Amino acid sequence: MLNLKRILWINLILLFSIETISAQNLYLKQSNESGVYKNGEPIQLKALISKHLSDSIFFSIRRNYQQIAEKRRFVNTGDTLTLFLEPAKGPSSIIFEITTKKDTVSIGLVIEPEKFTVSTSRPADFDTYWAEEKKQLAALPIQIKSNEIAEIEKGYSIFNMEINCTGPKPVRGYYAKPQNARSGSLPIVLFVHAAGVSGNWCRSEPAIALRYAKMGNGAICFDLNAHGMLTAQSDTYYQELEKGELLNYSQTGLEDRSTVYFRGMYLRLLRTIEFLTQQPEWDGKRILVIGESQGGGQALAAAGLDKRVSAVVASVPAMCDWGRTLLNSKGGWPNPFGTKNDQAKMLLSLPYYDAAHLLKGSKATIVTEIGLIDFTCSSESIYAAINQSEGEKKVFAVPYRAHHMLQPVHKEEWENAVTKPKEAFIRAFLK
Numbered sequence: 243m244l245n246l247k248r249i250l251w252i253n254l255i256l257l258f259s260i261e262t263i264s265a266q267n268l269y270l271k272q273s274n275e276s277g278v279y280k281n282g283e284p285i286q287l288k289a290l291i292s293k294h295l296s297d298s299i300f301f302s303i304r305r306n307y308q309q310i311a312e313k314r315r316f317v318n319t320g321d322t323l324t325l326f327l328e329p330a331k332g333p334s335s336i337i338f339e340i341t342t343k344k345d346t347v348s349i350g351l352v353i354e355p356e357k358f359t360v361s362t363s364r365p366a367d368f369d370t371y372w373a374e375e376k377k378q379l380a381a382l383p384i385q386i387k388s389n390e391i392a393e394i395e396k397g398y399s400i401f402n403m404e405i406n407c408t409g410p411k412p413v414r415g416y417y418a419k420p421q422n423a424r425s426g427s428l429p430i431v432l433f434v435h436a437a438g439v440s441g442n443w444c445r446s447e448p449a450i451a452l453r454y455a456k457m458g459n460g461a462i463c464f465d466l467n468a469h470g471m472l473t474a475q476s477d478t479y480y481q482e483l484e485k486g487e488l489l490n491y492s493q494t495g496l497e498d499r500s501t502v503y504f505r506g507m508y509l510r511l512l513r514t515i516e517f518l519t520q521q522p523e524w525d526g527k528r529i530l531v532i533g534e535s536q537g538g539g540q541a542l543a544a545a546g547l548d549k550r551v552s553a554v555v556a557s558v559p560a561m562c563d564w565g566r567t568l569l570n571s572k573g574g575w576p577n578p579f580g581t582k583n584d585q586a587k588m589l590l591s592l593p594y595y596d597a598a599h600l601l602k603g604s605k606a607t608i609v610t611e612i613g614l615i616d617f618t619c620s621s622e623s624i625y626a627a628i629n630q631s632e633g634e635k636k637v638f639a640v641p642y643r644a645h646h647m648l649q650p651v652h653k654e655e656w657e658n659a660v661t662k663p664k665e666a667f668i669r670a671f672l673k
Contacts, residue, residue: 267292268299268340268347277351277614277641279330285351287326287338291318297342301325304337307572307620333357335571335622337615349641350614350621358626360598361573362565362589371499371594372547379408379512386517388417391448397421398455400448402473403464407513409506411470415514418451419523420460429528429672430518431455431463432544434511437492437536437560437575439469439484446473454532458672462521466514468507468536492536492576497587504543504561504595511544519550528552530671535575535619535645536560538610539597542627545608546600553607553671555664558619558645562627563598565589566620574623598627605633609667611660613643636667 269290279285291299295318302313303326316323326338332353339348365371387404394400399421405413419428431454438444446465454463469488472479495501511531518524531541531554538559545551560575567579574597578588593599608628612621621639628635638660642652 267295268342268345270338270340270347270349272338272349272351272641274351275641276639277349278355278639279332279351279353281330281332281354283330283353285326285328285330285336286324287349289323289325289340291320291323291340295342297344300341302339302341304339306334306570306622307337307617308570330354333622333625335614335620348615348644351641352612352614352621352625352639355621355625355639356629358563358622358629360565360596360626360630361563361569361571362593362596362599364599364602365590365593368594368599375408375505375509376512376547379509379516382406382408384513384517384520391416394448394452395456398452400452400455402448405513405517407470407506407510409509411506411510413466413510413513413517414470414473415446415464415466416448416451416473417462417464418448418455419462419521420455423460423523425522426525427459428523428525429458429461429530430515430524431457431461431672432511432514432518432529432531433463433465434531434533434537434540434544435466435468436534437468439471439488439491440477440480444468445471445480454668454672457669461672462518462523464514464518466510468510468540470506470510493578493581493583496578496581496583497591499591499594502591502595507540508543508547508595511540512547515544515548515550528671530554530668532668534558538619539574542597542608543595543600545604545606545631545633546597546602549604551604551606553609555609555668557611557664558613558616558643559597559610559624559627560619561595561597562619563623564592564596566623566626571622572617572620574619574627596627598623598630601627601630604631606631607634607636609636609638609664611638611640611643611664613645613647614639614641616643616645618645638663 273286330353388401451465533541534557538556539561541554541556562574564573566573
């Protein structure tokens with residue numbers, strides 16, 4: 243079961259975890275600063291509100307990501323208020339929120355996360371299905387188109403790559419490695435991207451591949467875009483894809499396992515890993531996959547689909563335990579069971595691509611960040627997925643993080659408690 247590493251809160255916050263806004267008018271404090279509770283542990287939530295704040299204040303509770311279970315209005319007295327006090331009962335999650343006319347502050351928690359289980363059944367032919375997909379992929383001789391980019395940094399080679407794939411688009415991205423590396427001396431890093439099409443965060447860049455190729459004692463790195471898009475194109479190219487061919491891509495083909503969009507995305511992951519493992523510089527041991535959101539989901543999928551993947555760094559990962567929506571909670575992005583598609587058909591198709599099923603039996607080390615107020619990639623869905631893995635887990639549960647870390651007041655503590663340790667893990671892995 244889940245081996246929680248409570249790295250997050252060491253020397254981080256005095257006394258309690260505080261959720262606040264930059265105006266310093268509203269504070270929420272919970273009794274367990276980590277946001278991770280044991281069954282029966284007392285949960286106490288207090289609000290500290292500036293005495294200068296005269297707005298009406300509303301307090302709400304969401305249990306297991308459902309509509310607001312309780313909403314209460316109160317008048318500010320300038321005192322510390324106890325808003326919630328009850329024993330933890332899990333496995334479950336709670337999100338608290340206080341609002342005024344101008345401001346909203348939230349904080350989240352999770353109870354007995356190691357006990358979250360997958361909400362859908364794993365198909366009986368799951369392994370057979372993926373074995374056949376891999377067989378077809380292996381039967382397709384690798385064909386590579388590559389253009390070496392003019393030297394960006396001395397001692398490193400970078401290539402604009404295209405590799406054929408069974409479906410339906412080719413692998414495209416940037417490949418970087420140190421020059422003159424010894425045979426069998428380097429680890430592999432595969433970097434994958436968050437959701438979207440035209441944003442800068444969706445596009446492969448030479449600088450990303452180079453960054454990881456330079457870490458440690460050097461690495462073989464591939465920056466893979468999720469869609470098989472051409473690289474180094476104009477903004478217009480990506481914008482037209484987003485409005486046309488890739489419009490609402492995550493919601494397409496959900497009722498048939500052969501047309502689910504993530505099938506092609508995962509096959510490109512496998513093809514890229516196959517290419518990288520054929521490079522003479524690979525040390526034959528280390529493969530690290532890194533991604534956030536949709537990229538985090540891809541990283542978990544890679545660990546499940548290819549047992550050679552030895553570690554992943556998956557921040558707020560998507561594509562986890564989609565069926566959780568059917569249990570009156572919230573499945574991971576893109577929340578397919580929240581669409582108007584035929585649920586019975588989706589129950590027959592989507593489990594083949596759910597990271598919660600793909601991870602079963604994986605022994606890869608999983609480093610993951612989970613936002614406890616994340617409504618895009620719910621904490622419950624991520625825990626349900628990583629609980630299926632048999633490898634070591636390093637979990638950063640963040641009570642104040644929504645899907646995007648947009649709260650300036652928390653920037654420094656978040657960087658120290660989450661970002662830097664994740665980076666340290668990557669650097670240590672690549673030494």
